[in-house]
Amino acid sequence: MALMTTDYDTIAAISTPPGVGGISIVRLSGSEALNIARRIYRGKDLARVATDTINYGHIIDPQADHREIDEVMVSVMRAPKTYTCEDVIEINCHGGLQVTNQILQLVLRNGARLAEPGEFTKRAFLNGRIDLSQSEAVMDLIEAKTDAARKAALNQLDGNLSVVIKKLRQEIVDVLANVEVNIDYPEYDGAEEVTTQLMLERATAIKEKIANLLKTAQQGKVLRDGLNTAIVGRPNVGKSSLLNRLLHEEKAIVTDVPGTTRDTLDEYVNVAGVPLHLIDTAGIHTTTDKVEQIGVDRSRAAIQQADLVLLVLNASEPLTDSDQELLDATAETNRIILLNKTDLPQQLTAADLPQDEKTAIIKTSAVTTDGTQALENVIAKMFFTDGITRNQTDVMVTNARHISLLQQALDSLTTVIDGLQAGLPVDIAQIDLQNAWEQLGEITGDNYDEELMDQLFEQFCIGK
Ligand SMILES: Nc1nc2c(c(=O)[nH]1)N(C=O)[C@@H](CNc1ccc(C(=O)N[C@@H](CCC(=O)O)C(=O)O)cc1)CN2
Numbered sequence: 293m294a295l296m297t298t299d300y301d302t303i304a305a306i307s308t309p310p311g312v313g314g315i316s317i318v319r320l321s322g323s324e325a326l327n328i329a330r331r332i333y334r335g336k337d338l339a340r341v342a343t344d345t346i347n348y349g350h351i352i353d354p355q356a357d358h359r360e361i362d363e364v365m366v367s368v369m370r371a372p373k374t375y376t377c378e379d380v381i382e383i384n385c386h387g388g389l390q391v392t393n394q395i396l397q398l399v400l401r402n403g404a405r406l407a408e409p410g411e412f413t414k415r416a417f418l419n420g421r422i423d424l425s426q427s428e429a430v431m432d433l434i435e436a437k438t439d440a441a442r443k444a445a446l447n448q449l450d451g452n453l454s455v456v457i458k459k460l461r462q463e464i465v466d467v468l469a470n471v472e473v474n475i476d477y478p479e480y481d482g483a484e485e486v487t488t489q490l491m492l493e494r495a496t497a498i499k500e501k502i503a504n505l506l507k508t509a510q511q512g513k514v515l516r517d518g519l520n521t522a523i524v525g526r527p528n529v530g531k532s533s534l535l536n537r538l539l540h541e542e543k544a545i546v547t548d549v550p551g552t553t554r555d556t557l558d559e560y561v562n563v564a565g566v567p568l569h570l571i572d573t574a575g576i577h578t579t580t581d582k583v584e585q586i587g588v589d590r591s592r593a594a595i596q597q598a599d600l601v602l603l604v605l606n607a608s609e610p611l612t613d614s615d616q617e618l619l620d621a622t623a624e625t626n627r628i629i630l631l632n633k634t635d636l637p638q639q640l641t642a643a644d645l646p647q648d649e650k651t652a653i654i655k656t657s658a659v660t661t662d663g664t665q666a667l668e669n670v671i672a673k674m675f676f677t678d679g680i681t682r683n684q685t686d687v688m689v690t691n692a693r694h695i696s697l698l699q700q701a702l703d704s705l706t707t708v709i710d711g712l713q714a715g716l717p718v719d720i721a722q723i724d725l726q727n728a729w730e731q732l733g734e735i736t737g738d739n740y741d742e743e744l745m746d747q748l749f750e751q752f753c754i755g756k
């Protein structure tokens with residue numbers, strides 16, 4: 293996309309989170325940003341300072357006798373080499389609701405309009421500095437809850453996904469151009485067959501590349517959102533102790549009183565490179581206590597929503613009906629069974645459990661910490677069968693919108709291939725190939741519709 297700056301109105305927002313803090317930033321972007329700042333600032337003439345400088349001064353209210361509002365530092369960044377490609381002013385003021393809100397009100401009274409959520413980033417997109425998938429990466433970066441998610445988002449922000457998508461689109465354009473030439477100049481007999489053959493080969497190759505990209509989506513989604521992992525088991529078997537061990541922190545309350553955990557508790561933790569969204573649940577059993585019953589219901593719900601269940605059993609006691617119920621309830625889920633309290637005399641072993649080869653059974657103990665490493669290894673193996681170490685530049689698809697568009701493009705290519713193989717004319721296949729090209733273009737926003745874009749940026753935070 294060409295760098296083409298349109299003259300939009302000047303927007304302003306508080307870009308730091310609301311509340312008391314050391315410093316807050318009020319950000320302005322647009323052709324009037326510098327003039328607005330000059331009206332409310334006392335210090336060096338901002339029109340004469342060099343670009344990309346930060347300048348000491350005071351914010352004053354020109355409509356109220358020039359009374360001082362705050363002592364500040366003001367950054368001046370001139371178009372087009374800025375975040376939005378427009379003139380950007382950032383007022384670094386003292387953190388605090390009164391100061392920040394008064395400065396925001398002041399810039400709004402002096403010619404700026406309140407920015408919509410995500411509008412600064414939207415301008416960076418509209419002005420061609422970043423594409424749509426990079427804009428989405430900004431959001432992912434802010435919301436990253438794990439290091440892996442942060443890395444994947446930064447990789448996308450750097451444009452690595454965009455490059456892959458652009459290449460795929462170029463390959464499609466090349467095929468279409470080639471077909472066009474062959475149709476227009478059938479210089480020899482059999483041009484039709486040659487064209488069909490070429491289209492078939494190329495479409496198959498492109499389809500395979502898209503399929504490979506889609507294969508990263510499962511891992512990508514896990515890396516982005518964390519794997520929903522529910523720790524379940526009847527009361528007092530050691531669920532909260534396990535959570536604490538995986539967190540390396542005494543987060544959950546552990547006591548010898550059954551029913552200690554009354555509500556689900558969740559935490560993000562990196563286990564051997566797999567970001568887990570760990571959910572400690574209340575022990576599942578029948579109870580007459582109302583509060584406890586709600587906790588138990590939530591535990592059952594946690595099993596339903598889990599990508600992975602860690603089912604904890606107490607190896608120092610025989611299997612109970614509740615244990616059996618949980619074994620049945622999780623039979624269809626990805627699960628790992630933990631035989632806990634193996635430091636005590638054992639009354640329950642793997643031999644007493646249903647034998648199915650896809651469920652790993654691990655002996656653990658909160659006392660000796662045995663089994664923690666084994667558990668981490670099994671989790672890593674379950675989700676990174678093709679090797680856990682990915683390169684920083686390896687492209688990974690993490691976004692549901694991208695996944696859906698890639699799937700659509702894949703379907704379009706399948707239609708192309710099936711059609712050609714069934715002997716349909718080349719111009720029908722051309723249409724589906726064109727569709728794939730458009731679907732891929734929606735990922736980067738080379739092809740976008742206004743409504744979709746508004747929906748997308750609405751989800752951003754204010755000031756971003
Ligand atoms: N104070 C402040 N901190 C911030 C931001 C900001 O806008 N303000 N950012 C905002 O999210 C992030 C940094 N991202 C940025 C990305 C691009 C440009 C930018 O000006 N790009 C120009 C010039 C690059 C250059 O000088 O080489 C360009 O790409 O043309 C600025 C910030 C995080 N920290």
Ligand SMILES: Nc1nc2c(ncn2[C@@H]2O[C@H](COP(=O)(O)OP(=O)(O)OP(=O)(O)O)[C@@H](O)[C@H]2O)c(=O)[nH]1
Pocket residue numbers: 525526527528529530531532533534545546547548549550551552553554573574575576632633634635636656657658659
């Ligand atoms: N000996 C031994 N005791 C353990 C082990 N794991 C946990 N415990 C003890 O068992 C008791 C219950 O542990 P918790 O981690 O609170 O069990 P829970 O499953 O979260 O219990 P609820 O929240 O009540 O459902 C505590 O006294 C722990 O110290 C273990 O491996 N060996």
Ligand SMILES: [Mg+2]
Pocket residue numbers: 531532533544545552553572573574575
């Ligand atoms: Mg507990």
